[in-house]
Amino acid sequence: MKSDPTAVSADDASLEVLRRELRERLAPQVGIRQVAEEIAKLLGTVKKITRETLALELARRLAKKFRFLASQELERLITNRPSELGTLLEASKWNDYQQVTEWISKAPKPKRRAKITSEKERIHRTKAAKNWHERLRRSYVTTPGWIERQFAERPHSVLLGPYNSLPPTGPCLDDVFHRGAIQMCNGDYSLQSLFGLRRKKLTAAGKGNRRGREIFYDYRDVLACMDALLKQTGSNAYWLPDPDRRQTVLTGILFRARQEAKPTIRRRFEKTLVPHLN
Numbered sequence: 336m337k338s339d340p341t342a343v344s345a346d347d348a349s350l351e352v353l354r355r356e357l358r359e360r361l362a363p364q365v366g367i368r369q370v371a372e373e374i375a376k377l378l379g380t381v382k383k384i385t386r387e388t389l390a391l392e393l394a395r396r397l398a399k400k401f402r403f404l405a406s407q408e409l410e411r412l413i414t415n416r417p418s419e420l421g422t423l424l425e426a427s428k429w430n431d432y433q434q435v436t437e438w439i440s441k442a443p444k445p446k447r448r449a450k451i452t453s454e455k456e457r458i459h460r461t462k463a464a465k466n467w468h469e470r471l472r473r474s475y476v477t478t479p480g481w482i483e484r485q486f487a488e489r490p491h492s493v494l495l496g497p498y499n500s501l502p503p504t505g506p507c508l509d510d511v512f513h514r515g516a517i518q519m520c521n522g523d524y525s526l527q528s529l530f531g532l533r534r535k536k537l538t539a540a541g542k543g544n545r546r547g548r549e550i551f552y553d554y555r556d557v558l559a560c561m562d563a564l565l566k567q568t569g570s571n572a573y574w575l576p577d578p579d580r581r582q583t584v585l586t587g588i589l590f591r592a593r594q595e596a597k598p599t600i601r602r603r604f605e606k607t608l609v610p611h612l613n
Contacts, residue, residue, distance in 0.1 A: 353417040360424070373397055480531025480574075481507035481524055486587035487580050502587040504594075508557075512596035516544065516551035526552055530560065536573050539563035554600050558607045565611040585612055 377396055384392075412420050451457045479487075485505025507524045510517060519534055520527045526537055540556040564574040565581070575581035585608050592604045 350417055353421055354413050357413045357417055357420055357424075476527050476531060476533050478531035480527075480529050481505070482529050482588070483531060483575065483580075483584060486584040486591070502583065502590045504587050504591045508588065508591060509595050511554045511557050512592060512600055514553070514597060514600065516553045517557075518549060518551055519543075521549070526557070526560070529557070530564070530574055532564075532573055536564075554603065558603060562607050562611075565608075582612060 373396060374393065377393055451460065485507050486503050488503055507529060510524065517529075518525050519537070519540075526540060527534060530537060537560050539559045539562070540552050541559065543550040543552045543556060545551075564572070565585075567573060568576075568578075570576050575584055589605060589608060592601045596604065
């Protein structure tokens with residue numbers, strides 16, 4: 336007598352394990368707690384309702400929530416042909432995977448960057464990328480600038496004692512006072528961050544001093560910006576429009592210059608800023 340060609344060699348223990356897994360996947364049992372939670376949710380949403388309506392709504396919601404009901408045919412398949420049924424389920428999963436793969440292969444391909452074909456094109460792309468990064472970096476400006484933040488707000492502390500009457504001060508201009516140079520937007524204290532303004536409003540700084548790819552500005556350029564901005568008065572002024580705040584800031588800058596700046600630079604700051612105090 337020939338054996339069944341569809342039979343799969345497996346011992347009774349492994350077949351029982353397979354049957355249990357198939358029942359969990361194909362005909363899962365609904366827990367009493369799950370049903371109770373669904374009933375409680377439904378009862379919590381209704382106020383006045385008839386028994387017939389409640390029964391209908393309860394049946395609709397439970398049938399929608401728990402879709403799996405084990406039929407006798409399915410139970411017989413699990414009991415009599417667990418190996419073949421398990422093989423069919425794995426084959427079905429493989430079919431699903433193939434369908435997804437086919438869908439991905441037919442999906443429109445994203446546009447790829449054209450390949451560089453010449454040295455001229457490579458230089459052009461490199462320059463464009465650097466310019467984009469530079470524009471992004473230059474567009475970030477924190478307001479108010481460091482000068483206004485450090486020279487307009489006096490720290491409140493009981494430790495200052497009688498020195499609390501001194502004008503507010505800070506280190507943001509110390510490099511400028513020491514004949515140092517700053518950049519337009521790089522560094523802790525750049526020209527943009529000092530004034531809290533974008534470069535288009537700081538054109539009075541001029542072209543600066545180029546060092547390779549970078550451009551630096553010294554105390555004369557900073558003073559040129561201050562003088563041009565301070566000539567603007569009223570609420571439409573770009574920098575320090577409030578008269579009281581302006582006087583506080585300029586007084587603090589001059590006080591700091593007396594402490595930190597070299598004599599020549601201190602005199603230039605006094606000559607530029609004192610007329611704007613009157």
